[in-house]
Amino acid sequence: MSQQPEQTAPLTLQILPDGSERVFDGSRRVVIGRDSNQVDVIVSEPRASRVHAALYVSGGAWILEDVSSQGTFVQNTRLTQPMTLPGPVVVRLGHPVDGQELRLVPGARRPNLPPPGQPGHQAQPGQPAQHQAAAPQQPAVQQTPPGFQPSPPPRPVAQPGHPQQPPAPHQQWAQQPGAIPHQTPYVPQHVPAQQPQQPRLGEYTGVYQTAANASTKLRIGRDATNDIVLHDLQVSRFHAELHLRPGGRGFEIVDLRSHNGTFVDGNRVGRSEVREGAVIAIGRHLLRLRNGQLEEFVDTGSVTFSAANLSVLAGPKVLLDDVSFALEGGDFLAVLGPTGAGKSTLMKALTGNRPADRGAVLYNGRDLYANYAELRNRVGYVPQDDILHPQLKVRDALRYAARLRFPPDTAAAEREHRVEEVMAELGLTERAELAVEKLSGGQRKRTSVAIELLTRPSLLILDEPTSGLDPGYEKSVMDLLRRLADGGRTVITVTHSIQSLDRCDRILFLAPGGQTAFFGPPPETLQFFSRGTYAEVFQDLDRAAPGFAKNAFAGSPADHQYVRAPLGAQLSKANGAGPAVAQQAATPAANANPHWAHQLSTLFRRFSSVVIADRRNTLMLFMQAPILGLLMLAVLGSNDLSTTDPVAAKKAGSVLLALVLGATYLGASNSIREIVKERPILTRERAIGLSPSAYVLSKVLLLGLLTIAQAAVLVFLGIVRQGGPGHGSVLSSGQFELFLGVALAGLAAMALGLLISAFVSNADKALTILPVILFAEFLFTGSAFPVNKTPGLAQASYLATAKWGYSAAASTADADVLLGTGCNDTMPEPLPGAKCDATQAHKAGVWWGDMTALSALTVVCIAGAWLAIRPVGQPKRK
Numbered sequence: 084m085s086q087q088p089e090q091t092a093p094l095t096l097q098i099l100p101d102g103s104e105r106v107f108d109g110s111r112r113v114v115i116g117r118d119s120n121q122v123d124v125i126v127s128e129p130r131a132s133r134v135h136a137a138l139y140v141s142g143g144a145w146i147l148e149d150v151s152s153q154g155t156f157v158q159n160t161r162l163t164q165p166m167t168l169p170g171p172v173v174v175r176l177g178h179p180v181d182g183q184e185l186r187l188v189p190g191a192r193r194p195n196l197p198p199p200g201q202p203g204h205q206a207q208p209g210q211p212a213q214h215q216a217a218a219p220q221q222p223a224v225q226q227t228p229p230g231f232q233p234s235p236p237p238r239p240v241a242q243p244g245h246p247q248q249p250p251a252p253h254q255q256w257a258q259q260p261g262a263i264p265h266q267t268p269y270v271p272q273h274v275p276a277q278q279p280q281q282p283r284l285g286e287y288t289g290v291y292q293t294a295a296n297a298s299t300k301l302r303i304g305r306d307a308t309n310d311i312v313l314h315d316l317q318v319s320r321f322h323a324e325l326h327l328r329p330g331g332r333g334f335e336i337v338d339l340r341s342h343n344g345t346f347v348d349g350n351r352v353g354r355s356e357v358r359e360g361a362v363i364a365i366g367r368h369l370l371r372l373r374n375g376q377l378e379e380f381v382d383t384g385s386v387t388f389s390a391a392n393l394s395v396l397a398g399p400k401v402l403l404d405d406v407s408f409a410l411e412g413g414d415f416l417a418v419l420g421p422t423g424a425g426k427s428t429l430m431k432a433l434t435g436n437r438p439a440d441r442g443a444v445l446y447n448g449r450d451l452y453a454n455y456a457e458l459r460n461r462v463g464y465v466p467q468d469d470i471l472h473p474q475l476k477v478r479d480a481l482r483y484a485a486r487l488r489f490p491p492d493t494a495a496a497e498r499e500h501r502v503e504e505v506m507a508e509l510g511l512t513e514r515a516e517l518a519v520e521k522l523s524g525g526q527r528k529r530t531s532v533a534i535e536l537l538t539r540p541s542l543l544i545l546d547e548p549t550s551g552l553d554p555g556y557e558k559s560v561m562d563l564l565r566r567l568a569d570g571g572r573t574v575i576t577v578t579h580s581i582q583s584l585d586r587c588d589r590i591l592f593l594a595p596g597g598q599t600a601f602f603g604p605p606p607e608t609l610q611f612f613s614r615g616t617y618a619e620v621f622q623d624l625d626r627a628a629p630g631f632a633k634n635a636f637a638g639s640p641a642d643h644q645y646v647r648a649p650l651g652a653q654l655s656k657a658n659g660a661g662p663a664v665a666q667q668a669a670t671p672a673a674n675a676n677p678h679w680a681h682q683l684s685t686l687f688r689r690f691s692s693v694v695i696a697d698r699r700n701t702l703m704l705f706m707q708a709p710i711l712g713l714l715m716l717a718v719l720g721s722n723d724l725s726t727t728d729p730v731a732a733k734k735a736g737s738v739l740l741a742l743v744l745g746a747t748y749l750g751a752s753n754s755i756r757e758i759v760k761e762r763p764i765l766t767r768e769r770a771i772g773l774s775p776s777a778y779v780l781s782k783v784l785l786l787g788l789l790t791i792a793q794a795a796v797l798v799f800l801g802i803v804r805q806g807g808p809g810h811g812s813v814l815s816s817g818q819f820e821l822f823l824g825v826a827l828a829g830l831a832a833m834a835l836g837l838l839i840s841a842f843v844s845n846a847d848k849a850l851t852i853l854p855v856i857l858f859a860e861f862l863f864t865g866s867a868f869p870v871n872k873t874p875g876l877a878q879a880s881y882l883a884t885a886k887w888g889y890s891a892a893a894s895t896a897d898a899d900v901l902l903g904t905g906c907n908d909t910m911p912e913p914l915p916g917a918k919c920d921a922t923q924a925h926k927a928g929v930w931w932g933d934m935t936a937l938s939a940l941t942v943v944c945i946a947g948a949w950l951a952i953r954p955v956g957q958p959k960r961k
């Protein structure tokens with residue numbers, strides 16, 4: 084190894100996973116991997132081994148040794164033996180192209196390094212990477228080699244008991260009854276004001292020559308044949324093209340009907356001019372046009388995130404009152420507060436689900452609301468309710484979620500790989516074949532988190548993931564979130580799990596009225612409130628006079644140190660980012676969802692899998708029609724639809740009514756809970772771009788098929804002994820025509836059920852409404868009571884699906900003759916007591932009219948359901 088540089092120990096080494104920076108002095112072996120209990124540097128790459136690689140000094144030089152199963156790669160070559168680092172080296176873990184990147188720089192000396200053996204001379208093993216980087220005994224490296232992002236300054240850590248300032252005047256909580264007197268008042272350390280910085284787009288990964296220097300067109304996508312290859316499953320195989328305009332008059336970007344869209348300065352575009360300095364966003368990759376080159380940045384997860392003066396109002400009521408905070412990449416924030424304090428409201432505002440009425444949410448210095456279409460895929464959200472179908476197996480739930488989230492051109496093997504990776508990362512592999520409903524509460528939450536992690540979001544927001552879990556599971560979920568934050572993501576969770584708050588970097592306490600009672604690190608929380616336990620803090624917040632908590636925090640040292648100073652820095656970055664609305668000449672994306680058919684087929688398959696997996700319910704569904712048919716067979720007489728038996732035919736109305744109401748019940752009961760019971764899943768999937776029309780249509784198709792099959796069974800058993808009908812109004816087979824009318828009545832009722840399901844707030848309410856609907860439908864058929872003679876009632880009956888179903892059936896069965904309703908031209912006056920209804924005449928035009936009315940009601944109900952769940956698109960402030 085003659086090329087080894089002459090180095091003498093102790094050496095220092097910089098490792099920069101996700102932009103963070105570590106320094107080691109070479110006095111001991113440094114282990115890299117996923118297992119926080121065994122390694123010094125934790126990496127988030129799921130393909131990395133628990134213990135993946137080691138670094139140590141030998142012969143005065145740093146040695147890199149691979150001990151993994153998936154490999155460590157240097158310049159696309161897998162290490163097969165220990166390698167002496169010749170100088171700065173870029174290493175990838177788990178995959179030569181898109182495995183997690185580490186940059187190893189031997190020889191960068193740490194100033195004022197205490198000699199080995201003295202306390203603080205090196206990082207403590209087993210401590211999370213970010214915490215080590217933040218520890219005060221780890222001064223920042225001052226020698227930053229060219230081409231590397233400087234690391235953020237160390238996070239300030241307050242040191243209770245070692246005040247550096249005189250006691251602050253903010254001690255209102257200490258004056259509350261029962262407060263613990265502190266000899267050392269709560270005084271956070273002083274933080275120097277941060278200088279305004281440029282917004283950081285992501286990790287800088289290189290430069291591409293544009294068309295100006297090569298051909299007139301550059302194709303961008305995931306496929307290896309593109310000019311710019313982006314390794315990201317959010318990117319379509321052939322995603323977009325950068326064109327050099329004729330005569331060299333600048334550039335324009337053309338979206339190639341990509342699944343997740345192409346954005347220029349935050350706006351989704353079909354075709355757009357790209358001016359100097361504009362940022363093209365494709366998946367997690369950002370390409371900035373600078374001096375005829377495209378600079379590439381990747382959002383690898385380490386993003387700042389902040390809320391600035393968020394307020395949410397509901398009429399005169401204030402649900403969230405001027406809440407602000409600031410987080411660094413990799414921070415783990417727990418949000419606490421008494422019931423009704425506004426925690427869920429805050430989560431909805433942070434995710435853009437229900438935007439705040441005032442204030443801003445900043446993702447890496449960019450306004451989340453203004454750039455929602457681009458950024459929504461980088462924010463994972465696990466709501467309070469599970470976003471899972473309980474009947475599906477864990478692996479299947481993840482597979483369908485991947486199909487919906489990744490472009491349709493993603494190979495099955497690529498999706499499978501990611502699904503397996505995520506399951507391995509969350510410890511779900513052993514449960515992969517279990518139905519979600521058989522998992523423990525903690526495992527179910529893990530599965531919900533796994534679905535969100537498929538797209539590698541940089542920010543993960545969870546609403547009470549620990550609710551209903553026993554303390555053991557609570558801890559394991561909080562440990563998991565800690566690990567995810569250590570992997571570089573920013574994690575925010577609402578929790579009541581006070582036993583695990585030490586796992587967090589920051590705590591936000593909300594007081595009733597949605598006011599900030601405290602924001603800061605866990606060790607300072609109890610001291611701020613002058614209380615010994617969190618339970619007492621909850622009690623104090625509940626009892627405090629309105630506005631007291633907010634005033635106690637506003638202007639306190641913690642407010643200055645942990646909110647105002649870092650938020651000020653992030654806001655100045657945001658202001659440096661320029662206007663969010665692109666100034667470029669752009670054609671908006673022609674179709675916001677060009678892969679509608681792919682979504683429809685995925686949703687249809689998922690819905691079918693759910694129905695098949697739910698064996699007991701499906702069996703009951705299939706048994707309903709035969710049971711109703713057999714009852715009709717047993718109760719009704721015979722030859723009631725036969726024109727040759729006038730005595731029996733007097734009961735024809737009962738047969739027709741039983742068939743139509745039977746189909747109405749079956750159709751409506753099939754669908755009336757279908758949307759409402761999936762509401763949390765639908766809400767979440769809508770936010771990631773699910774087409775509501777594809778969703779509704781997937782329900783219509785499967786439930787429609789089921790309803791038609793049920794109608795066939797019902798009609799067959801219902802008329803097998805009835806000796807009719809003979810000739811229909813239109814078809815020669817009156818029996819088949821009767822089936823068509825009854826089936827369409829069932830479909831219309833199914834559509835009505837979906838409409839109700841889209842509007843009600845829970846499945847129980849939907850079931851309560853069902854009998855009311857059926858009773859109204861029965862009355863409006865007019866078979867028992869003459870509704871068509873009463874003004875108002877007659878018009879109202881036109882909205883009843885069963886009325887038109889009954890009319891169509893009566894028209895087919897020739898009710899004029901059977902029931903003597905007297906609407907036939909040859910029978911101008913009805914028989915005494917009979918009711919003439921022109922919609923029941925045995926004429927082709929009348930039957931078509933009835934069927935058209937049924938079809939129109941079906942379409943209106945389906946459209947109504949679609950309108951009720953259609954996406955909000957870019958969040959709108961109310």
Ligand SMILES: Nc1ncnc2c1ncn2[C@@H]1O[C@H](COP(=O)(O)OP(=O)(O)OP(=O)(O)O)[C@@H](O)[C@H]1O
Nearest residue numbers: 397398400402420421422423424425426427428429
């Ligand atoms: N749309 C609304 N209109 C009026 N008040 C509302 C609305 N939504 C929520 N609220 C009220 O706002 C307050 C905050 O609700 P939120 O669900 O955010 O509280 P929370 O802290 O998450 O409560 P919990 O811990 O019980 O889940 C509650 O008093 C709630 O009743």
